[in-house]
Amino acid sequence: MSDGAKRLLNGFILLAVILWSVAPFVWQVITSFKPSTELATLPPLLPTHPTLENYMSVFSDRPFGRIILNSLVVASFTTIFSLLTGSLAGFALSVLRPRGGYIFLGFVLTVSMFPPISTVSPLYIIMRELGLRDTLFALVVTYTTFSLPLTIWILTNFFRSIPRELYLSARVDGCSNFQIFYRIFLPVAGPGLFATAILVFIFAWNEFLFALTFTSTVRARTVPVEIALFPGVHEMPWAEIAAASVIVTVPVVLLVFLFQKRIIEGLTAGAIKR
Amino acid sequence: MTRVELKGITKRFNTTEVIKGVDLLIERGEFFTLLGPSGCGKSTLLNIVAGLEEPTTGSIYFDDRDVTALSPPKRDVAMVFQTYALYPHMSVFENIAFPLRVRKEGQDTVEREVRRVAALVGLERHLSKRPSQLSGGERQRVALARAIVRRPRVFLMDEPLSNLDARLRIIMRTELKRLHRELAITTIYVTHDQEEAMSLSDRVAVFHAGTIQQCAPAMELYRRPANLFVARFIGSPPMNIVEAKVLSQRPAVIDMCGMTIELPATVVAEEGVLAGIRPEDVELSTRAAPAMAEAVVDVAEPVGVYQLLEIVYNGLRLMVRTEMEDIRAGDRVYFRPIAERIHLFNPVTERRL
Numbered sequence: 001m002s003d004g005a006k007r008l009l010n011g012f013i014l015l016a017v018i019l020w021s022v023a024p025f026v027w028q029v030i031t032s033f034k035p036s037t038e039l040a041t042l043p044p045l046l047p048t049h050p051t052l053e054n055y056m057s058v059f060s061d062r063p064f065g066r067i068i069l070n071s072l073v074v075a076s077f078t079t080i081f082s083l084l085t086g087s088l089a090g091f092a093l094s095v096l097r098p099r100g101g102y103i104f105l106g107f108v109l110t111v112s113m114f115p116p117i118s119t120v121s122p123l124y125i126i127m128r129e130l131g132l133r134d135t136l137f138a139l140v141v142t143y144t145t146f147s148l149p150l151t152i153w154i155l156t157n158f159f160r161s162i163p164r165e166l167y168l169s170a171r172v173d174g175c176s177n178f179q180i181f182y183r184i185f186l187p188v189a190g191p192g193l194f195a196t197a198i199l200v201f202i203f204a205w206n207e208f209l210f211a212l213t214f215t216s217t218v219r220a221r222t223v224p225v226e227i228a229l230f231p232g233v234h235e236m237p238w239a240e241i242a243a244a245s246v247i248v249t250v251p252v253v254l255l256v257f258l259f260q261k262r263i264i265e266g267l268t269a270g271a272i273k274r
Numbered sequence: 275m276t277r278v279e280l281k282g283i284t285k286r287f288n289t290t291e292v293i294k295g296v297d298l299l300i301e302r303g304e305f306f307t308l309l310g311p312s313g314c315g316k317s318t319l320l321n322i323v324a325g326l327e328e329p330t331t332g333s334i335y336f337d338d339r340d341v342t343a344l345s346p347p348k349r350d351v352a353m354v355f356q357t358y359a360l361y362p363h364m365s366v367f368e369n370i371a372f373p374l375r376v377r378k379e380g381q382d383t384v385e386r387e388v389r390r391v392a393a394l395v396g397l398e399r400h401l402s403k404r405p406s407q408l409s410g411g412e413r414q415r416v417a418l419a420r421a422i423v424r425r426p427r428v429f430l431m432d433e434p435l436s437n438l439d440a441r442l443r444i445i446m447r448t449e450l451k452r453l454h455r456e457l458a459i460t461t462i463y464v465t466h467d468q469e470e471a472m473s474l475s476d477r478v479a480v481f482h483a484g485t486i487q488q489c490a491p492a493m494e495l496y497r498r499p500a501n502l503f504v505a506r507f508i509g510s511p512p513m514n515i516v517e518a519k520v521l522s523q524r525p526a527v528i529d530m531c532g533m534t535i536e537l538p539a540t541v542v543a544e545e546g547v548l549a550g551i552r553p554e555d556v557e558l559s560t561r562a563a564p565a566m567a568e569a570v571v572d573v574a575e576p577v578g579v580y581q582l583l584e585i586v587y588n589g590l591r592l593m594v595r596t597e598m599e600d601i602r603a604g605d606r607v608y609f610r611p612i613a614e615r616i617h618l619f620n621p622v623t624e625r626r627l
Binding site for chain 1: 321324325326345346347351352353355356357358359361362363372373376377420424430
């Protein structure tokens with residue numbers, strides 16, 4: 001095959017993959033701009049009279065602003081707590097090498113093996129007894145525990161890829177372990193922290209099952225649950241669902257695009273020798 | 275200036291004993307080198323002095339004070355690593371300033387000291403750069419500056435020049451020697467390069483298989499190696515080791531592949547011995563002379579100021595160093611080992627006789 005043909009084929013495959021993965025989202029975007037009369041008809045594929053009506057009604061008919069704020073608070077605090085705990089644990093496991101570190105890592109991994117559905121009932125009972133039902137705090141605590149295995153694993157590996165001499169050198173230079181952690185290892189591990197943060201944030205932003213179970217009112221409800229509650233008794237507001245989905249997806253997509261380079265740096269660091 | 279003393283140091287990792295009982299006394303202001311092949315435990319010993327590793331048994335004294343239980347910061351030592359271990363997210367200035375910042379020195383002191391030390395190692399122009407923008411030699415200078423800036427009691431260096439290319443290594447060697455003369459800080463230096471050890475140190479301890487083989491001034495190691503290991507390890511190219519028969523004990527006469535050599539009377543040789551002859555301790559001539567044996571040059575390697583020859587005599591192969599330039603492979607030469615410089619070793623204990 002000639003080079004040109006090869007490139008053409010590559011391009012074609014790439015296009016097919018992109019279409020395959022982006023199509024549902026594109027469909028969602030198109031739907032969100034359609035007036036209600038064109039919703040269930042095809043053609044037209046594109047709206048003949050594009051409208052912002054759906055977006056407006058999401059905010060005017062429902063407490064969507066508050067819901068987004070809930071989601072933001074939950075996802076942000078989950079990220080902060082998860083990274084705080086995870087980076088300390090990762091530093092300890094990789095650099096200070098406590099006895100039984102590997103057993104601990106294995107144990108941490110088993111935590112993430114339970115399907116959420118198997119823990120949702122006991123957790124619900126615990127939250128109810130603690131009086132945390134329908135609070136943002138309940139979600140932050142739950143999400144933090146569920147994201148910690150991932151965080152600890154990524155950061156342990158990341159810290160492990162930092163040359164040990166850096167630790168020894170800082171030790172001799174007079175640092176305590178904690179000083180070494182925040183003055184040397186945290187800054188050097190910046191890209192890794194960043195990548196992990198985004199992964200955790202997205203997880204918390206999208207989580208549905210626990211959010212549905214633990215919350216009951218606007219006080220603590222998050223975006224995925226709210227969208228799931230859009231359908232009324234007699235109508236299915238597809239266009240509003242689409243608009244709401246777009247609203248909450250776009251920021252995440254933008255975030256990833258903006259920091260793409262650093263995320264890839266973080267995820268591949270240590271994989272190749274620097 | 276601090277005197278460092280190691281008493282009965284051993285170190286065991288699981289079941290393998292890496293260090294098998296080391297006693298050392300390093301004098302105030304001395305440049306002391308631990309020399310040995312890779313994996314002999316010399317870096318572990320250095321880490322034990324630094325406090326980065328705990329000895330399994332034994333104690334470390336700084337000026338008669340037991341520091342065995344002290345953490346690295348409390349021992350007030352500075353260390354330079356083979357990989358430099360610079361902090362990649364900090365500028366050169368901040369790297370050098372780091373030990374002072376940890377000690378919470380004032381900004382004025384930090385500024386003054388960093389500039390003073392940077393001038394000492396020639397880094398003034400690079401202070402605002404990141405380590406990744408520097409060459410290997412410059413990075414090494416930053417590592418040195420960071421160690422010097424605190425005026426530590428003891429200076430520890432773990433193969434600091436091994437990552438540099440040959441030319442730079444020699445330049446930095448001279449610089450290290452100059453720095454040591456100016457600062458006069460007790461220095462313990464670890465290397466596998468015997469030339470580096472010889473040229474830098476006041477005294478050298480040859481380390482092998484977890485024990486010290488010999489501890490002496492550099493020239494003494496060269497002139498009177500205590501055993502076969504030291505004899506082979508010190509000197510480049512290495513010493514020729516030849517089996518020899520003892521013909522007479524007093525005066526000592528040995529036979530080496532049919533060549534009879536009379537040794538100075540001070541040598542008392544036993545039955546069979548190993549004779550060590552340095553390539554530079556062989557007299558060589560292109561013309562026949564009494565008491566010289568005839569040999570054929572098998573390989574000739576010109577190195578510049580001298581030539582290395584491998585000569586064959588009666589099945590015996592010897593490395594010989596000569597300043598004669600017009601000798602080629604296949605030529606006939608006449609040689610004689612210089613009797614006063616032959617080293618004899620017991621073939622069983624491998625100790626010097």
